[in-house]
Amino acid sequence: MKQLEYDDEGNSLHPDRDDVFAAGIIDSHCHIYPGSIAHKAAGAINSFYEGISDSLQDGTAGTLLRTGKENGITHFIVHSVATKPEQVSSINRFLKSSEESAGGAFTALGTMHPNSASIDRDMDELCDLKLHGVKIHPDIQQFRVDDPKIMRVYELCEELGLPVVVHTGDRRYDYSNPERVAAVLRAFPRLTFVGAHFGGWSVWDDARKLLPDFPNIIVDTSSSFHWLDPKKALEIIRAYGSERVMFGTDYPLWDQGPEIAFLKNLDLTDAEYENILRKTCEKTFGINR
Numbered sequence: 317m318k319q320l321e322y323d324d325e326g327n328s329l330h331p332d333r334d335d336v337f338a339a340g341i342i343d344s345h346c347h348i349y350p351g352s353i354a355h356k357a358a359g360a361i362n363s364f365y366e367g368i369s370d371s372l373q374d375g376t377a378g379t380l381l382r383t384g385k386e387n388g389i390t391h392f393i394v395h396s397v398a399t400k401p402e403q404v405s406s407i408n409r410f411l412k413s414s415e416e417s418a419g420g421a422f423t424a425l426g427t428m429h430p431n432s433a434s435i436d437r438d439m440d441e442l443c444d445l446k447l448h449g450v451k452i453h454p455d456i457q458q459f460r461v462d463d464p465k466i467m468r469v470y471e472l473c474e475e476l477g478l479p480v481v482v483h484t485g486d487r488r489y490d491y492s493n494p495e496r497v498a499a500v501l502r503a504f505p506r507l508t509f510v511g512a513h514f515g516g517w518s519v520w521d522d523a524r525k526l527l528p529d530f531p532n533i534i535v536d537t538s539s540s541f542h543w544l545d546p547k548k549a550l551e552i553i554r555a556y557g558s559e560r561v562m563f564g565t566d567y568p569l570w571d572q573g574p575e576i577a578f579l580k581n582l583d584l585t586d587a588e589y590e591n592i593l594r595k596t597c598e599k600t601f602g603i604n605r
Contacts, residue, residue: 333580336589340390341576342597345481345512345538345564348394349375350410357396358568364456365569368542373568377414380567381421387572392418393564393601395425395451395481401432405441412445423601425449425481430459430466439472448601449479449510454491456483461492462499470504479508479534479600485516485523494523501530508600511535512564514552520544528555534600537592538564541578550582558588562597 349357358375362368373379380392394414398404408426415424426447432438442450450473454461461482473480484492494516501509515535516523520543527533535556541549553561565575579592597603 344562346567371571375568474507481510484511536564538566558591
């Protein structure tokens, strides 16, 4: 990750931006796990990304709250992914419990699994728990994002007004690359579709060329800055427009501080920063802070 525009002591050369960041940051992309499995689960995420993180955290809610506070993050969108259909209910109950224990700092999303024999019942429970959206991960759950077996989830989310957060893109696989994402966006034009990792992890240029034309896609910045230079990151943000971009870290993968520092050094206006740091996320998930 390139970090530009600091003096010799590591101080930002953009102190005029401090106020807009000090108003509070929402981290839109955080994985959390029960303490008994957190270390193993965090390691599995890092392994998925070929072990690239040198600042992996432990994946617990407590560490997220502590490190987030140290870096000026005041609210967190938290989720987890069911790797088997039978995990859906217990994960969703864990996420709701974590939200209730976080003193208003968490907005929790539920998980769904395309191979569940009871998608409607799973969604009913997710709604009964008052979770605020759905997180799916085609590349880990191993389904194509435009596969017919996941369409019922999109249909229900569209009907219920629930945003669906989707891992998108991977040069190694063809589960969630931009052409497949575009097919979903065409089929469900009223669905709020959040494409994690700027809409296409490791295939950012392909995503930038294809996806911004769809008005129902929102993207987050998670697990992207490590591979992008500031010019490319700014180009992608401007392609979507800041009103469709949310800051996210992909906790527990990355230290939040460098992610924030990278964003702070982009040539964005205060209004654009306000959207990326807070407003887009508040609107997407109905957050009232």
